[in-house]
Amino acid sequence: MSDIQLADPFKDLTRKCPQLGEILSFGRELLTELKQIRPAIDIEPFKPTPDLLKIKLKDGFPLLDKSRIDLPINQFIEILKGISVFFAQKRAALKPAILELVEKINNHKFDMQGLTRLILNQAACNKKETLTIDSAADERKDLNRTSNVKCLHNDDAKANYNTREKEQNPPVLLTILIWISLKPFGHSFGEALNPIFQSQQGLPPWHQSYCPVCGSSPQLAYIIGEEGQRHLICSWCDSSWAFPRIQCPCCQNIDQDTLKYFYLDDEKELKGKDRVAVCMKCKRYLKTIDLRKYEEENTRDLQMEDLSTIHLDLLAEREGYERIARSIFLF
Ligand SMILES: [Zn+2]
Ligand SMILES: [Zn+2]
Numbered sequence: 001m002s003d004i005q006l007a008d009p010f011k012d013l014t015r016k017c018p019q020l021g022e023i024l025s026f027g028r029e030l031l032t033e034l035k036q037i038r039p040a041i042d043i044e045p046f047k048p049t050p051d052l053l054k055i056k057l058k059d060g061f062p063l064l065d066k067s068r069i070d071l072p073i074n075q076f077i078e079i080l081k082g083i084s085v086f087f088a089q090k091r092a093a094l095k096p097a098i099l100e101l102v103e104k105i106n107n108h109k110f111d112m113q114g115l116t117r118l119i120l121n122q123a124a125c126n127k128k129e130t131l132t133i134d135s136a137a138d139e140r141k142d143l144n145r146t147s148n149v150k151c152l153h154n155d156d157a158k159a160n161y162n163t164r165e166k167e168q169n170p171p172v173l174l175t176i177l178i179w180i181s182l183k184p185f186g187h188s189f190g191e192a193l194n195p196i197f198q199s200q201q202g203l204p205p206w207h208q209s210y211c212p213v214c215g216s217s218p219q220l221a222y223i224i225g226e227e228g229q230r231h232l233i234c235s236w237c238d239s240s241w242a243f244p245r246i247q248c249p250c251c252q253n254i255d256q257d258t259l260k261y262f263y264l265d266d267e268k269e270l271k272g273k274d275r276v277a278v279c280m281k282c283k284r285y286l287k288t289i290d291l292r293k294y295e296e297e298n299t300r301d302l303q304m305e306d307l308s309t310i311h312l313d314l315l316a317e318r319e320g321y322e323r324i325a326r327s328i329f330l331f
Helices: 018-040 050-058 073-090 092-106 112-123 137-146 154-160 172-199 265-270 302-308 310-318
Strands: 003-006 218-224 229-234 240-242 259-264 274-279 284-290
Touching: 018 073, 018 172, 018 302, 018 310, 050 172, 073 092, 073 112, 073 172, 092 172, 112 172, 218 302, 259 310, 274 310, 284 302, 284 310, 302 310
Parallel strands: 003 259, 218 284
Antiparallel strands: 218 229, 229 240, 259 274, 274 284
8 A cells, every 4th residue: 555645735725725724713713612512412322231232233233323313402402503693703694694594493494303313314424415305315325325324314314304394495504504513412422422332341343434323424534553553533423433444434445556545745754644545446535643643642633633634635625536424514
């Protein structure tokens, strides 16, 4: 497996692309806002018995079924409204649309429980999944068959979305705001359930490329330890799990000749501490942070890392690759 070095088109992101600098600073503020919400989240995660845990892990089923998840919906709506106000304050151009949305939410124009399940199933899945309600179901089924279990319940979630008396196609802006507002809930589920999975002895090992806690696709990977073990990080609940380095987490390709890393030219001396693992077979990529090359390896904020390496996303996309799962910012 040889690496590919590329010239960095975004050496000084802020200088060369002021818009990107603005996105970075807005993103940082949003992440800080979301972190402040976390302690207030009130969830009661399902606690599997040891026997059920064994069966689920052995058969490759995640602990949570996102299509049937019950969020504390009133608390979710309050958080969603708070995030909406944050956006309206920071992005004046969105303010009228956001105020209109908040009014509709207050007037119960959306089936929020159904909508959150649907968005959760789509946004935290393979990025090719679409975020619109009326998307091509057949295409989704194909993706489900060829990828993995993570999207199996999309159609269930769609069927559960109550469209009879509610607005059928929620605006894209609402979809984005819901996905962002779901993130602190995911983190809480991960925090509650990931330790059970990691500390229980005698459990079947998890070899899947989707999250053992919630079944979502990986958002990032990091490399840690003397042997350079790769861990994938869930795009919804932030759980992490070990996964082979020479295997594509999207199509499971294990052919060394078609699995490569991109890293930037000027990081040669750092041997690519932030890089992009690409699969030439399915044309997907996963940003990879080599924590061994950072001094304080355990204190890295991986969401912040994803945001601050947005130039690697641009680079990978320029080379014709697509992310496996969306970031919190939906890029
Ligand atoms: Zn997860
Ligand atoms: Zn692949």
